[in-house]
Amino acid sequence: MDSRPGDETLLLAVAERDMGAFRTLYERHAGWLAIRLARRCNDRDLVADAIQDTFVAVWQKPQGFRGDGDIAAWLWGIAIRRLVSRLRTRSSVAAVFEKAEAAPAAEDQVLLSVEYGDVGQALARLSPEMRAVIQAVVLDGLSAREAAQLLRVPVSSVKTRLYRAKAHLRAALAEGSS
Amino acid sequence: MTGWHLDDDALRRYVERTDSLAEGTSVEQHLLSCEQCRARVTVAVDVIDLAAVWDRTRDTVEVPRPSAFERLLRSAGLPAHEARLVAVASAFRGVWLTGVAAVLAFAALAAAMGHARGEWLFLAVAPIVPCLVVASSYDPWMDPALEPELVTPYPALRLILLRTIAVLTLALPAVLLFGLVVPGETAFAWLLPAVGFVAVVLAASTWVSPLRSAIAVSSSWLAVVSLLATRPGSPDAVLQAKAQAGFLALAAASFVIFLLRRRQLRQLRPWR
Numbered sequence: 258m259d260s261r262p263g264d265e266t267l268l269l270a271v272a273e274r275d276m277g278a279f280r281t282l283y284e285r286h287a288g289w290l291a292i293r294l295a296r297r298c299n300d301r302d303l304v305a306d307a308i309q310d311t312f313v314a315v316w317q318k319p320q321g322f323r324g325d326g327d328i329a330a331w332l333w334g335i336a337i338r339r340l341v342s343r344l345r346t347r348s349s350v351a352a353v354f355e356k357a358e359a360a361p362a363a364e365d366q367v368l369l370s371v372e373y374g375d376v377g378q379a380l381a382r383l384s385p386e387m388r389a390v391i392q393a394v395v396l397d398g399l400s401a402r403e404a405a406q407l408l409r410v411p412v413s414s415v416k417t418r419l420y421r422a423k424a425h426l427r428a429a430l431a432e433g434s435s
Numbered sequence: 436m437t438g439w440h441l442d443d444d445a446l447r448r449y450v451e452r453t454d455s456l457a458e459g460t461s462v463e464q465h466l467l468s469c470e471q472c473r474a475r476v477t478v479a480v481d482v483i484d485l486a487a488v489w490d491r492t493r494d495t496v497e498v499p500r501p502s503a504f505e506r507l508l509r510s511a512g513l514p515a516h517e518a519r520l521v522a523v524a525s526a527f528r529g530v531w532l533t534g535v536a537a538v539l540a541f542a543a544l545a546a547a548m549g550h551a552r553g554e555w556l557f558l559a560v561a562p563i564v565p566c567l568v569v570a571s572s573y574d575p576w577m578d579p580a581l582e583p584e585l586v587t588p589y590p591a592l593r594l595i596l597l598r599t600i601a602v603l604t605l606a607l608p609a610v611l612l613f614g615l616v617v618p619g620e621t622a623f624a625w626l627l628p629a630v631g632f633v634a635v636v637l638a639a640s641t642w643v644s645p646l647r648s649a650i651a652v653s654s655s656w657l658a659v660v661s662l663l664a665t666r667p668g669s670p671d672a673v674l675q676a677k678a679q680a681g682f683l684a685l686a687a688a689s690f691v692i693f694l695l696r697r698r699q700l701r702q703l704r705p706w707r
Binding site for chain 2 (some may be wrong): 276279284285286287288289291292293295296304305308309312313316317327329330333376377381388391392396
């Protein structure tokens, strides 16, 4: 594994305009970024555009990574915002967060610890709209404004849904622990 | 690396999006910090054509970055190829702009000295600057980039108008700014003449080359101004209401002629 340079080494090489390093970085990260984006937007062309924008941005400003945390997390931060700005310029696309038939039966749920925890069940009981807002704001770290653009709803709806979702979760968790 | 990795089922559900929000979230959290699992997900990607997106990405970054001005045009809503066409005009190169700014600065400085002669100088120079810049922005002699444009099927009228607007938005604020240091009404009186001259140059370029028409217009104006300067009286007098109305009429008439004769644009016929 010694022959494989780390992401930070690659990024430094990209800053030196090394196309080979850029390609390696792309091959390592474009895939999972695309899947993660596709879970938030069902238009694949748009996802492809956002991936392209992301890596163009990386090429143009590799020094944007300040060496704190994971490069993967930094890339995701760029990618989700690129998706939001692509969505803003298109009017006909709706972001999806879940397919209607997506919810698996409870017994099929994986053995990830969160599934067994109260949080997982509480999340599962939220309405799709509220879950979408929780995902965008709490889990993806978008601002209310960005989340509103991603979900194509007014900022005020994002705020109210977030407020209600948090109240629901709080109530569900309090109920579970009592 | 934690030593703990996603199992294949969880990974499959994640890629197929058949998991719950909670599960998906914990998968995503793990992926952020686990290179090995990221690689496993990447193998399963079928949402987009990664190779095609890579080609597009590489093509984009290998094209030289557009100039600041071109990016400004794009953000103003111009499509990329048109922004390029407008921005390549030689009138937008730094040297050219600096030269124009220097000439204007001298004229404004002379006028600011409070000297009648200085005011005349500003009055002579300011109105012809925009039309000279406009002419040079689409004259094939000044702009070798126009050669390939001539053979591409592109509406010349649109190109010229776009460039004219771009030039004016660049040149007018500069001239206006210098005008602020010029005392009296002279400072703004030249605006209508300037617009009139630009329109005349556009109209005249349906007969002769743009640069020639601009030179003709400028020399006539200089001649008129120097003639007036030998007489007693303030420069302001020249640009009072009557004369201003005249310039407005000139601008309107020239623009109409230009639109009527747009098919005869010299630019479309190599005249060199």
